[in-house]
Amino acid sequence: MPQDRYDVVITGGAAIGSAAAYFLTANPDFTGSLAVIEQDPSYQHCATALSAASIRHQFSTPENIQMSMFGTQFLRSFGETLEVDGQHPDPAFHEGGYLFLATTAGLDVLRENHAIQIRLGADIALLSPQALSSRFPWLNTRDIAAGSLGLSGEGWLDAYGMMQGLRRKAIAQGAKYLSGKVVDVQRNGRRINAVILDDGRVMECGAMINAAGTGAAALAGLAGISLPVQSRKRSVFYVQCPTALPSCPMVIDPSGAYFRPEGQGFITGISPSSDDDPECDDFDVQYTLFEDLLWPLLAERVPAFEALRCGRSWAGHYDMNTMDQNVILGLHPDLDNMYFANGFSGHGMQQSPAVGRALSELIVYGGYRTLDLNRLGWRRILEHDPIIEKNVV
Template sequence: MSAPGLPSAPNHASYDVVIVGGAMYGAAVSWFLTDTPGFTGRVLVIERDPAYEFASTSHTNSCIRQQYSQEINVRISQFGADFVKSFRARLGGDPRVPDLVLQSFGYLYLADDPAFAAALREAQQLQAACGAATRHMTRDEIAAAYPFYHLDDILAGNHNLVDEGYFDGGTMFDWFRRSGRERGVEYIHNEAVAMTREGNRVTSVTLKSGERVSCGHVVNASGPRAVLTARMAGLDLPVEPRRRFTFIFDAAQPLDRDLPLTIDPSGVHMRSDGRYYMAGCPPDDDPAVDYTDFTPDHAIWESKVWPAVAHRVPQFEAVKLINSWVGHYAYNTFDQNAIVGPHPEVGNFIFVNGFSGHGLQQAPAIGRGVAEWLAHGEYRSLDLTPFRYERIAEGASLTEKAII
């Protein structure tokens, strides 16, 4: 995912849009600007880590689902799935662009108590009303479809085999960035360190190398570092970095079919990953961490992940850990949902933040919507105003219950 050889100095002193952060959201917003009719402005993307070594984009598990508790999130994922499946056509039919495959092995949420089962049924009804193919399944129906599960402690589940699963998010990111640059988006290896604010506008961004560029709009696409960027404009944001752990393992007795992305009541999730399997979880104690803290915790595998995996799938009692890594969620502590759009007082400061782990799958719809807002002052395809910043000050939570 690296972008070697980026210049450090901007080519111009003034830009219509300055985007702070060049990972998935900087790439998506900037590419969609180039694809938005009527927009002819100059775009600068500032990326402090062009190797993307510490970017959440580089640590993603590249999955997509429609199983959410908020309708807006279901709609966003439906567009995302369509975008992935028509990726080459969406990028203008360029024969260099690969076709992306959405491997729809589905998500399976398992409930172990009546309240959780009822919540799953309610969510299934919402998703079905949006056109999703989610099924609410009894324990016996789950056992018939996937006989390898141990289900004595399970009452029900939700499952969807249509447009839910894994895709190559790295390729999508690479082509957003590559195509955007070919269309005139300017990327630099630098860092925003300050902003000049005059009344209700940010008028310029100062770079670590000393240059100052004036701006029509500033887009905060800084992932887990979003609050640092917001504070440059005198604003605050309830977003913090939280560690998430991923483990790749081999099984002595592989399953005879794909393992859906299974969300166990323990908080552990697991899925097929080619010939191997992938599992992950949050830590039991889940505080904010330093932006540079990617410290592994191998005890989590031994004490939490492997016991949960072996309990749910007895064939996984004999497994071999192959690889593991730590990534950061840009965690919205207010309601675990995205914060998108302009600040109500500083109107040219645009948030694209706080995705709490589902940012990559939402990038097509959010990138398109933010580009529409920048070009036209309104959302034209899908109304993203439920994610407005104002809800934080109003205490109007848009809580997403289906966070993994």
Template sequence: MQQSDVVIIGGGVIGSSAAYFLASQPGFQGSITVIEKDPTYNEAATPRSAGGIRQQYSTPENILISQFGAAFIKAAGDHLAVDGEAPDLQFHENGYLFLATEAGKTVLTANQQLQRQLGAATELLDPAQLQQKFPWLNTSDLAAGSFGPVNEGWLDPYSLLQAFRRKARSLGVNYIKDEVVGLDHSGRQVTGVKLHSGATISCGMVLTCAGIQAAHIAGLAGIDLPVRPRKRYIYVFDCRDKIARVPLTIDPNGVWFRPEGANFISGVSPAEDEDPDSTDFELDYRLYEDLIWPTLANRVPAFEAIKLVRAWAGHYDYNTMDQNVIIGRAPQIDNMIIASGFSGHGLQQSPAIGRALSELVTFGSYQTLDLSRLGYDRLLNGQLIQEANVV
């Protein structure tokens, strides 16, 4: 029987952020163990993501979460350096550009006003301003665009994950390659985490940061977590005509694209009725052929003659209720804390979520950013917080 004051299930970017912030927390003096079944992260969600970070949300908490995330990423050298070596997160502050037709202008405007009230530097642009700032853009059917020139863009997801992990280990966090197969519990307490290897780790607190496996882990404690694995595709294409100053751009129909080195990447979330649970990595090019390429060619005339280079698949831990993270103490279990259901926002939210989890463990409550509204209770009382800007 091994023992750890805190066991974190899942060593991806959320679990490793939580491990780092907890190990850095002056008020915490205990031991921390992270259980990760695949330390290569070959099939993990983080390295397969588009790496975006933005403040353009419709939920106040999401805006504030990403503001902290952007500030943390810009100062990563101060926070995550090990032995004087700072990580290179390759942050490209090129911005996000949300586009809207007349039908979506009211919602876009309301969201942008909320973002400004909370300190984001987003700008609402009319078609003429869009054309002037982005001359490569077809604005003929657009009514407005919302552009975030500050604290928005993209970074290398794998670099952030490894930076958190490396820093956490340097602070004494123990990483174990294994898989959780059971939870021992007595009354309202988890007393031990059972591993595939046959070992059991007794613990004082359990953090569930298991991505698409979070619902399974919660189920081991009798908790129904409405988080499902949803597959997303990223398509890489080449454009022979060079266009400059391209932000991560989201078309009114949800198709997005951004530069990636000398190429571009793109994707779209499918309609809910065409988005089954999936854990495989098989590719499907129908979305690209039927929706993405026609949208790209219409929105950017230079994209009429693009060449598909390659594609890959990854997964969202998708909250089917309202597409917002579920964070906080689990129902029925007093010493389990959940952070799951990011619905594609996990990477950019990882700094603030890791900090929040460390506060819940150390102090029993949030000390900086109050995320109480995002707790499990909202699923029980029907007070859902629907995020409109899911990409």
């Protein structure tokens, strides 16, 4: 007879759901039962599997910096921490760094951000155009006033591998992963008593975590909560260039275009303009964005990119917090047992270890024990008091 009551039910089993499952089951003060409900065990459409899989400390919001710094720490000891049956998962973490470039117009913000990052212990250097040119001779710095480069701790990884490592360890520690879609919840006043799956199963819960990514707003709606999170499509283009770019980091152009090494080539992308960025759920790659906007920008920044060839590319969707593009984390004030971790707006993969740990602290202790993430809670949303992150890519 399958169990139909769990102390914690997590809806969504990708990076955030699996990080929460791992940290809860690893917490010696958590003695309850835990189930993760995932509608697509192949994970082929989730943001985690389709992301650009990069981690940076170069944010403007202290909490974002601190969460990513914990992400780095966690990745560095990933294999050891998540060992199962003598197997050490390898998230292929490569500390290649981020390089944010600024023109004169963006110089003050770059410097302000850098000061915050340094204060929090991030290893970021501010470089002049001359220093940039000697370090990266392939880069056009004519219009550049300065760049900030992550010297350690930032880089890229295998996001799918990270998620699977967390999932596997969570299962080894007692988490149950169940296949199914949550299609309804039973709410009684301030509590969610149960979730209902698409096959009719009713699963009672002591607490529920919404880790449903782009499905988070629909899930919140089942509980009568309006969550300002929408799905946004982002195309990631894989390109090859006949010329090598030695020591190429993840480069963030002042235009918002990004590129970084991937295998024998590079991945690159840019967000569409906000008036051409509707909520959508198709997976069609926006090749016109590449041809009309991105390639010219890339060729301007790196002349060798004139000769690039676009290869197999993909599109994924992320959970955009339409108010301030930062995660909405924790309990909703109208509910005593429904926790949210949604609206990451393109930086949730790297924040998943910190958010998983934070959720475990909220559930087990009723408050944060390590990083104080209270500012990222619902209050700012309900009081229209946004936390503006200046470095959204």
